[in-house]
Amino acid sequence: MNDATDRTRYSALLHAAGTHYVDVLDQRLLPHRVQTQRIASADDAAIAIRDMAVRGAPLIGAVGAYGLALALDTDTSDAALSSAHAMLDATRPTAVNLRWALDRVHARVVSLAPKERAHAAWAEADAIFAEDVSINEAIGRHGLSLLRDIAREHERTVNVMTHCNAGALATCGLGTATAPIFLAHDEGMPLHVWVSETRPRLQGANLTAWEMAQRDIAHTLIVDGASGLLMRRGDVDLVIVGADRVAANGDVCNKIGTYDKALAAADNGVPFYVALPSPTIDWSAPSGDAIPIETRPSTEVLEVRGRTSSGDADGVAIAGDGTRALNYAFDVTPQRLVSGYLTERGLARDAAALRRLFPERAPR
Amino acid sequence: MNDATDRTRYSALLHAAGTHYVDVLDQRLLPHRVQTQRIASADDAAIAIRDMAVRGAPLIGAVGAYGLALALDTDTSDAALSSAHAMLDATRPTAVNLRWALDRVHARVVSLAPKERAHAAWAEADAIFAEDVSINEAIGRHGLSLLRDIAREHERTVNVMTHCNAGALATCGLGTATAPIFLAHDEGMPLHVWVSETRPRLQGANLTAWEMAQRDIAHTLIVDGASGLLMRRGDVDLVIVGADRVAANGDVCNKIGTYDKALAAADNGVPFYVALPSPTIDWSAPSGDAIPIETRPSTEVLEVRGRTSSGDADGVAIAGDGTRALNYAFDVTPQRLVSGYLTERGLARDAAALRRLFPERAPR
Numbered sequence: 001m002n003d004a005t006d007r008t009r010y011s012a013l014l015h016a017a018g019t020h021y022v023d024v025l026d027q028r029l030l031p032h033r034v035q036t037q038r039i040a041s042a043d044d045a046a047i048a049i050r051d052m053a054v055r056g057a058p059l060i061g062a063v064g065a066y067g068l069a070l071a072l073d074t075d076t077s078d079a080a081l082s083s084a085h086a087m088l089d090a091t092r093p094t095a096v097n098l099r100w101a102l103d104r105v106h107a108r109v110v111s112l113a114p115k116e117r118a119h120a121a122w123a124e125a126d127a128i129f130a131e132d133v134s135i136n137e138a139i140g141r142h143g144l145s146l147l148r149d150i151a152r153e154h155e156r157t158v159n160v161m162t163h164c165n166a167g168a169l170a171t172c173g174l175g176t177a178t179a180p181i182f183l184a185h186d187e188g189m190p191l192h193v194w195v196s197e198t199r200p201r202l203q204g205a206n207l208t209a210w211e212m213a214q215r216d217i218a219h220t221l222i223v224d225g226a227s228g229l230l231m232r233r234g235d236v237d238l239v240i241v242g243a244d245r246v247a248a249n250g251d252v253c254n255k256i257g258t259y260d261k262a263l264a265a266a267d268n269g270v271p272f273y274v275a276l277p278s279p280t281i282d283w284s285a286p287s288g289d290a291i292p293i294e295t296r297p298s299t300e301v302l303e304v305r306g307r308t309s310s311g312d313a314d315g316v317a318i319a320g321d322g323t324r325a326l327n328y329a330f331d332v333t334p335q336r337l338v339s340g341y342l343t344e345r346g347l348a349r350d351a352a353a354l355r356r357l358f359p360e361r362a363p364r
Numbered sequence: 365m366n367d368a369t370d371r372t373r374y375s376a377l378l379h380a381a382g383t384h385y386v387d388v389l390d391q392r393l394l395p396h397r398v399q400t401q402r403i404a405s406a407d408d409a410a411i412a413i414r415d416m417a418v419r420g421a422p423l424i425g426a427v428g429a430y431g432l433a434l435a436l437d438t439d440t441s442d443a444a445l446s447s448a449h450a451m452l453d454a455t456r457p458t459a460v461n462l463r464w465a466l467d468r469v470h471a472r473v474v475s476l477a478p479k480e481r482a483h484a485a486w487a488e489a490d491a492i493f494a495e496d497v498s499i500n501e502a503i504g505r506h507g508l509s510l511l512r513d514i515a516r517e518h519e520r521t522v523n524v525m526t527h528c529n530a531g532a533l534a535t536c537g538l539g540t541a542t543a544p545i546f547l548a549h550d551e552g553m554p555l556h557v558w559v560s561e562t563r564p565r566l567q568g569a570n571l572t573a574w575e576m577a578q579r580d581i582a583h584t585l586i587v588d589g590a591s592g593l594l595m596r597r598g599d600v601d602l603v604i605v606g607a608d609r610v611a612a613n614g615d616v617c618n619k620i621g622t623y624d625k626a627l628a629a630a631d632n633g634v635p636f637y638v639a640l641p642s643p644t645i646d647w648s649a650p651s652g653d654a655i656p657i658e659t660r661p662s663t664e665v666l667e668v669r670g671r672t673s674s675g676d677a678d679g680v681a682i683a684g685d686g687t688r689a690l691n692y693a694f695d696v697t698p699q700r701l702v703s704g705y706l707t708e709r710g711l712a713r714d715a716a717a718l719r720r721l722f723p724e725r726a727p728r
Contacts (some may be wrong), residue, residue: 031684197665197682199563199587205682213684221689223563223665225588225621229657229695232623257589259596263627293593301561301587304668306680316670316680318561318569320395320577325585331593 010034010214012059012169015066015129020073020122022066026053027169031210032307039063042071042084049091049098052201056170057244057280058132061097064088065125068105072121076114081106094253094294094330096245096282101128129172135277136173138344143180143240143275144187146347150237151189157218158184159237161194161227164255165207166242166275176275177240178211180342185217193219194236196227198255200300200327224257228264238271240342246274246281248363250335250351251288256328262337271339278343281354283363288332301325374398374578376423376533379430379493384437384486386430390417391533395574396671403427406435406448413462414455416565420534421608421644422496425461428452429492432469433485440478445470458617458658458694460609460646465492497537499641502708507544507604507639508551510711514601515553521582522548523601525558525591528619529571530606530639540639541604542575544706549581557583558600560591562619564664564691588621592628602635604706610638610645612727614699614715615652620692626701635703642707645718647727652696665689 014036015022021040028051029035037053039045045067048054054063071084085102092098108124109117150158166177174182185191193212198204205221212219222230230236239261245253252258252274265272285291302325303315319325341348348354355362378400379386385404392415393399401417403409409431411417413424435448449466456462472488473481514522530541538546549555557576562568569585576583586594594600603625609617616622616638629636649655666689667679683689705712712718719726 032681197563199561199589202682205687209683209687213686219688221665221683221687223588223620223691225563225619225624226690226692226695228623228627229620229692232696255589256587256593259592260589260624260628263592263631264624267627301585304670304680304682306668306682308672308678308680314672314678314680316668316672316678317396318566318668318670319573319585322577323569323573323585324583326590327587328590328593331590332596 010168012054012056013062013129013172015126020070022063024048024054024063025169027055027207028053029313030206032313039066040070041074042067042088045070046088046091049088055203056165057095057097057242058171058176058277059169060092060095061101061279062125062129062132062172064098065101065105065128068102069118069121069125072109072118076117081110081117092294093292094244097279100279104128132171132277133173135344136171136175136179139176139275139277139342140174140179140183142346143273143342144183146238146273147180147184147189154237157190157192159192159194159235161196161230161236161239161261162208163196163204163241163258163261164198165203165211167208167211169207169211170242176242176277179275180240181217182215185215191217193217194227194230195219195221196224196257196261197221198257199224202304203255224260227261231264231268231270236270238273239265240273240275243274243276243280244330245285245291246276246341247285247287247291248283248351249287250338250341250354252333252338253288253291253293253330254333256331259331259333262333266337272337274338274341276341276343278345278358278361281358281361283361288334291332293331294329296327296329298325298327301327374532376418376420377426377493377536379490384434386427388412388418388427389533391419391571392417393677394570396677403430404434405438406431406452409434410452410455413452419567420529421459421461421606422535422540422641423533424456424459425465425643426489426493426496426536428462429465429469429489432466433482433489436473436482436485440481445474445481456658457656458608461643464643468492493536496535496641499708500535500537500539500543503540503639503641503706504538504543504547506711507637507706508547510602510637511544511548511553518601521554521556523556523558523599525560525594525600525603525625526572527560527568527605527622527625528562529567529575531572531575533571533575534606540606540641543639544604545581546579549579555581557581558591558594559583559585560588560621560625561585562621563588566668567619588624591625595628595632595634600634602637603629604637604639607638607640607644608694609649609655610640610705611649611651611655612647612715613651614702614705614718616697616702617652617655617657617694618697620695623695623697626697630701636701638702638705640705640707642709642722642725645722647725652698655696657695658693660691660693662689662691665691
């Protein structure tokens with residue numbers, strides 16, 4: 001367990017050195033119940049990712065990496081390595097961090113003797129975990145200076161809007177979009193966060209609002225459709241969202257509804273930032289059109305889950321029987337609507353600037 | 365009861381000649397239960413409007429008018445007339461039809477001898493009802509020619525997107541935004557309707573999807589945040605929404621989330637039409653900034669209502685205890701984002717064209 005995760009007061013993912021399992025928070029139960037789930041096999045990891053007990057691009061990357069290490073605990077053969085890689089990779093198609101983390105562990109171990117593989121895989125997964133913590137903190141520092149500029153200019157509470165959950169629960173550390181908010185709050189900046197509920201799975205209402213409450217950060221929940229009005233009223237100083245995959249041209253694939261917020265921000269002159277750890281950049285995708293958009297079960301739209309009046313978790317049907325729904329989980333925000341990308345190496349204003357920040361990774 | 369309402373297969377509002385009550389569908393129970401509620405006093409009408417058993421700008425205008433007639437059944441004094449007018453007017457602040465209908469009944473009766481007032485008020489309310497039915501049909505015909513143009517051009521299913529419910533349930537007749545859809549379906553045009561669920565109260569999921577199912581019109585439910593992606597993918601041919609109040613400059617106040625859809629439509633070259641009965645135009649409001657935006661209880665955001673797995677109606681809490689929410693019920697779409705206004709007198713492309721269509725009402 002990394003010290004930095006103590007600062008979040010809870011951890012989306014814990015791995016204690018020497019153990020052959022990881023513990024994750026079951027995020028499907030939040031905010032009504034805080035319960036951890038033990039992942040002790042590659043299958044456990046795949047199920048946790050697929051069923052969204054864990055979610056968030058950086059977090060599923062780390063859980064995928066540990067899943068591959070767990071597979072190698074059982075069988076260190078080439079066949080087992082590739083089949084576990086394929087199984088884990090198939091769990092969620094959109095976030096690129098998962099593939100990136102799996103490829104990284106795979107590359108680390110594939111040329112080793114079988115008996116050395118499991119140990120090396122665990123070490124690589126731990127490295128991915130630790131790097132994610134550092135990336136989050138660096139993103140936080142770069143974002144903090146944006147927030148300080150706004151606070152200095154306005155001399156009043158800074159209003160940040162976010163969508164979905166790109167918080168500590170989506171990562172191994174402070175979160176991506178939330179890291180600047182957490183650091184600003186820690187230094188006493190007066191802040192208020194507009195939390196967009198994020199239908200269908202309500203990660204804003206369930207997770208982001210909960211993270212803000214855990215840290216005593218002022219926040220207000222809104223429906224997804226209210227963001228345009230709030231920006232038009234001048235009630236939003238900036239928007240910070242996370243990303244599931246960013247194409248080489250800067251197009252941003254993120255939770256459904258992100259594009260609508262970017263349009264509203266552009267129409268009202270509100271800066272729109274994307275918190276972007278470099279493993280989320282897919283240098284091989286020329287544009288957002290090349291990114292596969294996951295279609296999830298229509299039940300997520302047709303049934304809203306929460307806590308009933310009797311205190312039980314349940315789902316309520318919101319439409320008549322037989323209603324058909326379509327559930328694209330992500331959308332694509334074109335680069336032209338993005339004010340900047342907050343990476344671990346600093347703020348990039350456009351795709352060319354992103355390439356300059358990561359010259360060793362960007363294709364020539 | 366007007367014959368035209370038979371065509372809707374259910375009626376949002378029924379008044380049989382000679383009776384001193386009206387029956388309304390309790391829209392809070394749809395789609396899970398179809399139940400009418402009798403309105404037999406001005407208080408009943410006020411409660412039905414305030415608690416949203418009835419909703420939709422044209423419908424609450426008509427129910428308000430009948431409410432004033434009911435008040436005059438009991439007490440025909442000037443004092444009773446003004447106090448009932450004030451009470452009914454206070455139930456919902458944004459839709460202008462309510463004030464328009466109340467003022468119209470008031471103006472019709474105020475100069476009459478007290479004993480003539482009740483009868484005249486019922487007649488005026490019936491006239492408002494009948495005119496709304498005609499207005500809907502005229503809007504439907506004008507919208508139908510837009511749909512025919514698209515069908516001719518593409519030679520495939522026409523994809524219409526709508527938001528909230530501007531359907532038969534929002535009016536006394538065929539609905540406003542739905543009237544062109546219903547007429548096109550009746551003449552056999554292949555149609556598909558994207559129904560945006562419309563958080564917080566889910567009028568899209570609860571009401572519009574139900575209306576489409578009742579008429580066997582192909583439709584798909586989506587979350588509000590998905591409209592941008594669908595337009596970007598080319599899956600939407602046009603958007604038609606209703607309105608709660610339109611300012612003299614053409615700014616449109618409508619259900620929260622409408623502005624976001626208009627932005628997405630503009631960004632993707634998708635025509636964005638507003639179905640606009642003339643009583644919804646507030647010629648005295650110079651722009652959308654002059655329209656009061658209703659703030660409704662935060663519980664509508666924090667708790668989603670539906671049918672539980674045991675078949676009961678219940679609400680589920682979607683956020684942790686103590687989460688604060690803000691619930692603006694409407695937003696404002698600026699005129700520049702509107703492709704046209706479908707009125708009972710034809711299509712107006714901008715505010716100047718609207719004034720030309722209604723020269724006797726528009727201020728000089």
